[in-house]
Amino acid sequence: MNKSRVLRPAPDLPAEEAQAARFEKARLAQSTAVLEDYAELISDLIASEGEARPTDIARRLGVSHATAIKSIARLKREGLATSKLYRGVFLTPNGETLARRVRTRHRLVVDLLLAVGVPQGAAEADAEGIEHHVSDETLRAFAEFLDRK
Amino acid sequence: MNKSRVLRPAPDLPAEEAQAARFEKARLAQSTAVLEDYAELISDLIASEGEARPTDIARRLGVSHATAIKSIARLKREGLATSKLYRGVFLTPNGETLARRVRTRHRLVVDLLLAVGVPQGAAEADAEGIEHHVSDETLRAFAEFLDRK
DNA sequence: TTCTAAATGTAGCCTAGGCTACATTTGTTC
């Protein structure tokens, strides 16, 4: 039945697996993207406003407060944040570490986009989605490229 | 109650909205990422194997065939693909157009990563997630940067 | 101190995209 399968030479198989692995990595990155965004935002809000409240988080992310509260619950489940009823949200040490890493990465991505000639607005907008898929290896390359400039 | 709200100066508000808009754009890009991946893959399979079958699509993406079939159903709902029971999958003209656009964008992203010094493996892996968040404006900047090199 | 608006939290719904388990169809092989 499967004629094409039989005809396909063996060398294709490793390539197929590599492709599948790339997609899987992208899916994984996506599943942590929300956590990363929240961690960074909570950290920013605490730094600039003194506290991170669900309503402010929701407004900044452009989602309803109910959605924000649900995601905050996930952050808590994953050990990245803490909060008490009707009180603001705080990051655990793990959450702080994540926020720092995300902030650094975000800046590097924006800077790289600017360095290759992407206009400011587009750089900031696109970085918001791109950053979650930039591996440490790629990040290192970005840093070196910016150093050379 | 909301002291920080009152204290926050007006100039913050446009910035908040801009930030929310960036996140919303990223969410939107994410929701079309799967469609884009399938369209490109189906197009590739038809070109290289003569047909695109759910099992092959599933194996290449690293998901179960049931998942692939569900996503193919969404492609059909969105007018990007067609298929008959127990037959392969085909792209509509809209699907073809999307696939072409995605393929071009994918190549450009990989090329740009390579050009700034990202190692081949990381470039190919990261591009899989990054590409979906690269706007036309950014893509143009990438192309110009590569031309200059 | 009480009232009330805003913030916070809860419930329940939806879609997308994963999965496994099972049913059906196809096409090759004997």
Add this chain to the structure above:
DNA sequence: GAACAAATGTAGCCTAGGCTACATTTAGAA
């Protein structure tokens, strides 16, 4: 042409992350 293995499709479950509607708590104002 019958049997069987592989491909395809279906059903049902799960989680994440959207939403609206409603309930509860808080804290500032009167």
